[in-house]
Amino acid sequence: DTEVTQTPKHLVMGMTNKKSLKCEQHMGHRAMYWYKQKAKKPPELMFVYSYEKLSINESVPSRFSPECPNSSLLNLHLHALQPEDSALYLCASSQVEGNQPQHFGDGTRLSIL
């Protein structure tokens, strides 16, 4: 079992729906990340939070909205997604932002109808 927990494991939604992905870690890490992974490709960075503040946004469309309510939780709010947004969404954490190993959750597999 991973120490980064993501819910739900699977999500199917229509293009007009609003949903949220959740991520939780209890390792005391102060940096948390959202990645998107398409089939047979490596993960692509979307957002970085450092000490609960948004540090990096990799030019992600505004239909993806991240939120970090506290040091253990990370959310990704989804609205008006497109079929090409179907992918595995991975959360990761590290002790601090920088040259620390990142630990990944098992992801949420998202399908957009």
Next chain:
Amino acid sequence: QKEVEQDPGPLSVPEGAIVSLNCTYSNSAFQYFMWYRQYSRKGPELLMYTYSSGNKEDGRFTAQVDKSSKYISLFIRDSQPSDSATYLCATLPATGFQKLVFGTGTRLLVSP
């Protein structure tokens, strides 16, 4: 040219074989090197984390970094069917935050 090159495979070996997985990188600023294992429908699992050149061993796994040739390797001894997965190499520079740079991943198949 990609910053990190990795043969996508698949690499098929019999159980018990020694497996060698490799990546090359182009940016000499990279100082931290990681290997992740990813099973189907799971997230990447950190296997090895090394700094600069040298070897690091953990059980059946050995990570090797040769900065002079910009070459990183993961060796798996006595491979098992449960080692069948995609292996991703990743690197980071020495200072400041920059995003993990991943290789494309190598799919490994270990047959009984």
